[in-house]
Amino acid sequence: MSLSVGGGSAAFYTNLPSGYASTALTAAGGSASVSDIVDIRVPLPSGGFTAKAGDSLSVRELFGSPGADLMRVALRGEGGGRLVLRGVDVTDRTDFDPLDFNELQYAAGEEGSAQELVVVARTGTRGAGGLWSGIADSAPVQITAAVTGTRSLSVLAALRTPAEGGADAEFVTLAQDASVYAAYGGRAAPTLSGAGNLSLKAGDTLALHDLFTAGGKAEPALYRVALREDAGTGARLLLDGQDVTHRVDFTPEEFVNLQYMAGGDGSAAEILVVARAATKAADGRWTSIVDSPAVAIAAAVTGVRSANAAPALRTAVDPGDADARFMRVAQEAAIFTGSKSRPAPDIGAAGDMTVKAGDSLSLRDLFPVGKGTEPALYRVALRDDPGAAPGGRLVLDGKDVTDRTDFSPMEFLALQYVAGPEGGAQDIMVVARAGQEDGKGGLTAVADSTPAVIRAAVTGARSLNTAGALRTAVDPAAADADFMRVASEAALHAPLGSQVAPALATTGNFTTAAGDAFALRDLFSSPYSAKVEVSGYRVALRDEDLTSGARLMLDGEDVTRRIDFTPAEFNSLLFVAGTGGSSQELLVVARATDARGMKVDSRAVQVTARSTGERSINALPALRAAPEDSYARIASDAAVHAPLGSQAAPPLRAVGDFTAAAGDLFSMNTLFDTAGGVFDAGMTYRVAMREDVAGTGAGARLLLNGEEVTGRTEFTGAEFSALLFQVGPAGSAQDLLVVARRSDAATRLVIDSPALEITARSTGTRSINALAALRADGTGTGFDRVVRDAAVYRTSSAKALSSTVGPAVPAASAAALAAAVGAYRATGSTASATNTLDLSALFAGAGGASSAQLVGLSELITLLGGGTVGGVRSTGTEMAKLTALSLSARA
Structure with a gap:
């Protein structure tokens, strides 16, 4: 598990580890309950997408048009990917004036291949002889295209290949139209949100108006819908019982009745919806068209229905099905959702957990209720994972009440979940219901909380978040x-x-x-x-x-x-x-x-x-051992000599983990930026290198003026400015550790920067974050040259460049995050003891490379372990600061 830190306006992804819960942020700036460390990543490269072999995509649409005087573009990779300008192959060309850039296209390579595009925006003045002066380059932005046979939604606006006749033709056309009719100026588009990706049973039908919710100031006059599915799976769109899979436009009245029917077991489909505001003329034509962004939901037929599918489910649930109560509670919670005049209780969850077979846990401690509206009833449902051993139960006062769903507040206090046998798993759902007693044993003015769900995996080991709820007597001789x-x-x-x-x-x-x-x-x-x-x-x-x-x-x-x-x-x-x-x-x-x-x-x-x-x-x-380990000694000394009080640490930053070709030479002074302080009086640099255990062989070296100094750890500022790192053989990996030290000869005071560690992997491909440090002989590729030149000519006055293409690969799984170096678990509330960082603006797209939150994260994200390009590890005060920081994201 690792973090990537880099420039640009790349998207953020988050995951919460097992045993943690996210808390919705309030208008006042948010609050945190049990959330502690969240996976926040700013990927390098900044994004990725998938395409079909031979697809042509507009480079300007992929990277934007920043109004620069020159656009520098380079392509690398195997499989026949090309750059094409007005039908001519220009793959070997790097410089394009704005008019040429507007027409430049990327042609995807053969199936199974991958290509990387890098673009730099340059401003300056071109002289009569063609020479440039006053050059200012943007930071390079890189995206990766994987030719998989499926086109990513994020790049359909850039697609220039005709979609007619393809299996995804309607899907592509709808997304492209939405980009053409996007909101501009004072013309507002409807807002549109989706329920998120779903898992379903074969043949399930769902109401689209419960999966996609429109809002905003502009009222939709039309809904546009397209389906993209695996061939022959049987997924369909239905309207009043009729198959309308290949119809695109639906009135709001029709959309209310429009349904999606899932295909067969193991199949998957994507549902794409656009909400359109427009005026219909007397002759039937639409004018003043403004479309919402296209929103897609992936529906996988796994045999298990996800909770977010419940409000939209129109398939009658067999009362004998294992998930009947589970789905009914979730569906009714959607019907009785609260409002401003009828607020619902606020219920939380301790997060997914692991338990031992037969463990009993108190539900009131797993699902705490907030201080707002008091619940009058609790609704509880339990279901076993159909692919694992069954046997989970609900128990009240020693009696099995698994078949019950409704419990009074007093009963809920005593209600327990009993885990099934080893290897099984159960989903526990709780809804807190508010209402007024009607004198007949029922409730009026009902308002249900959003369903809270915990997955309990019976692994034989108890996770920390079970501690407060565990009611099983723990054997004093047990390992835990x-x-x-x-x-x-x-x-x-x-x-x-x-x-x-x-x-x-x-x-x-x-x-x-x-x-x-x-x-x-x-x-x-x-x-x-x-x-x-x-x-x-x-x-x-x-x-x-x-x-x-x-x-x-x-x-x-x-x-x-x-x-x-x-x-x-x-x-x-x-x-x-x-x-x-x-x-x-x-x-x-x-x-x-x-x-x-x-x-x-x-x-x-x-x-x-x-x-x-x-x-x-x-x-x-x-570490209190191994004094012969210079790597450990330098990191330990940096902690001992960390600044105190008003003291300031010497400046030191790192480009992060990178990939290179075997034998590449890199300047250490560029891999580890000293903010120009390398020649300051009293500055020295402590350096160590080690072979990464994931590597396959030794051979990397540190070189100073042509001589190997791999075993040496102390360098003056002048020496550090000339120090080179040589990458090991293909397949190897090396860790580099640097500490900047300031010494005062008069006071003998020594102040160290935090120790910074990055990893170099010899993969044969040079990552863009380290290319500025590469000491090549001039034979590098155009891709390398564009990136290295951008480092030379980078200024604060350069045009901003970014890509709308987000990362194609999702963040690490919850299990991987919970196990990551630097991650930790904790019981109880963190709200009173930590700062809360509101990332909602970044997720909503309002943030960017200059936002205060992003700048702060770029300085702080040194915590989780390495491996991803751009990741950095650190000791010292920044580490302590991050471990105490509660990162809160919208649920």
């Missing part, structure tokens, strides 16, 4: 006994009223070598800004492999089964990692005692240590 006890007691001693809990920050998940010893005080810390004094720490180690040798050590003694430690003992407490291939989970709670003698606990914070053979940088300051 101390772990669950500490977590559950932290929930019991959470602050109440005016109580303030101690602060607790962590470096997050980390990787290590077998037997490494780490100081817990450096893995988990209570910041100096904490408002209360810590009176003790509670620590638990969970290790399912009891033979791994992992343990907690205090002054040479094994204290693995001990829980409570004084602050002085915690400062000396060590964690010793297990054998290679093992993993352990560390749980820490900081405890304080208030003026009345009551215990007040911080959140329980959990991290995972994986013994992979490679030490991740975020934990290196805590």
Whole structure:
């Protein structure tokens, strides 16, 4: 798992780890409940799309037209992709005046191939001899085209290949028309939103007006609909029982009755809708046309209906179906949705979890209700995953009530979920209903909350978010006994009223070598800004492999089964990692005692240590072994010499992880930007290189004035400016670590920057973020030359350039994110202890490269582990700042 950080206005993607919940932001700026670390990525390259072999796409439509004096374009890749200008192949040409750029097209290569396009916008003055002066280049923007046989929605406006006769002809035409009739000036288009991608059963029918919701100031006069499906799957559009799959235009009255019918098992389809505002003339022609952006929903026939499909489902659900109650509760919640005059309760969820077979958990602790409208009834439904072992139950006062859906508030307090057998999974849905008693046992003025859903996977290991809800007695001899006890007691001693809990920050998940010893005080810390004094720490180690040798050590003694430690003992407490291939989970709670003698606990914070053979940088300051490891020593020293108070760290930034060709030479002073301070008095640079465990061979080197200096770690500013890194053989990977150090000869004061780490992978393809540092002999490709020139001529006055094409590959899965280096889990609310960063404007498209949120993220996103182009890892204050930052995204 990794993050990418880069310029441009690339899209953001988020995922929440298992055990976390997103909280909708309020108008006041948002709030956070159990959300902690969210995967935020600004991808490099900035986007990607799919196309059919031979497709022609307008380069101007892909990258925009910034009004520059010259557009520089380059293409690379295999498979016969080309640049074409008025029918002539111009792939080897890089410079195009604005008129030529307007007509320039990219022709996709053969099936299965991929090509990369890079564009730079240049301003300047061209002299009589053709020479340019006053040059200012934009940052290069790169997008990748994968020729898969399917066209991405995001690039259909740029498509110049006729769509007639193709299976996706209507889909393409509709999307292209929407771009032609997009809102402009004072003419407003309807807004349109979708319910999100769905999973369905074969033959399910759904009402499109419940999947796509129009709004805004402009009233739709027409809905335009197209279906793109796998060949022969049977997916259809139906209107009053008639097949209208190949009809596009529907009146608002017809749209209300329009239905989508899913195809056969294993099939998939995309439903595309555009809301059109227009005026119909007497002769039937439409004028003053303004279209909403085209919105698509993917519907996969998996045999399991997703909850977001329930409001639109028109297929009669067989009462005997395993998901009958589940779907009914969700459907009725959509019918009785709240309003301003009839507010619904606010219900949350603890997030997806893992449990042991037979575990009992309290639903009231899994689904907390907010302080707003009081529920008069709870509606609960449980369903087993049809592809796994069944057996999940709802239990009330010892009785099986799985077949019941309605529970009074008093009953809900005692209601429990009981997990099924090992290997199974259950979906738990809860709706909180408000209303007035009608005197007949029913309710009037009903208002239902949005359904809250938790997926419980019966894996044999309990996730942290089960601790507060677990009602099963934990065997004191079980591997997770101390772990669950500490977590559950932290929930019991959470602050109440005016109580303030101690602060607790962590470096997050980390990787290590077998037997490494780490100081817990450096893995988990209570910041100096904490408002209360810590009176003790509670620590638990969970290790399912009891033979791994992992343990907690205090002054040479094994204290693995001990829980409570004084602050002085915690400062000396060590964690010793297990054998290679093992993993352990560390749980820490900081405890304080208030003026009345009551215990007040911080959140329980959990991290995972994986013994992979490679030490991740975020934990290196805590390492208490291997002094011969210069890589670890430099990172640890940087933490020791971090600036204090008003001191400022020396400036240091990195281009991020990159790919290169075997033997490439790169300037370290460009890979690690010193903001011009390299020759400042008292500046030195500490450098280390190591072979990445994912690599396949050694051979990389550090070179200074032609001599190898790979084992050397200290360099003056002048030496660092001349230091070169040579990439290893194909398939290898190297980690580079740099710290900028400022020393005052008079005071002997030493201040280090955070240690920055990036990874170079020898793949044969040079990523654009490092090309400015490449020391080539002039034989590079046009692609390389365009990017390198842009670095030379980059100025703040350059035209802005961006692409509307977002990333084709989604963010990492929730499971991958939860396991990522630097990620962590925590119990309880973070709202009172952390800052909340509102990213909603970025997701809505209002943000951009210059937005304050994006600039802040570019400076802070150094947390999660490496691998993706542009990713950076760091130690020091920025790490601590991020681990304490709650990133909140709209649900």
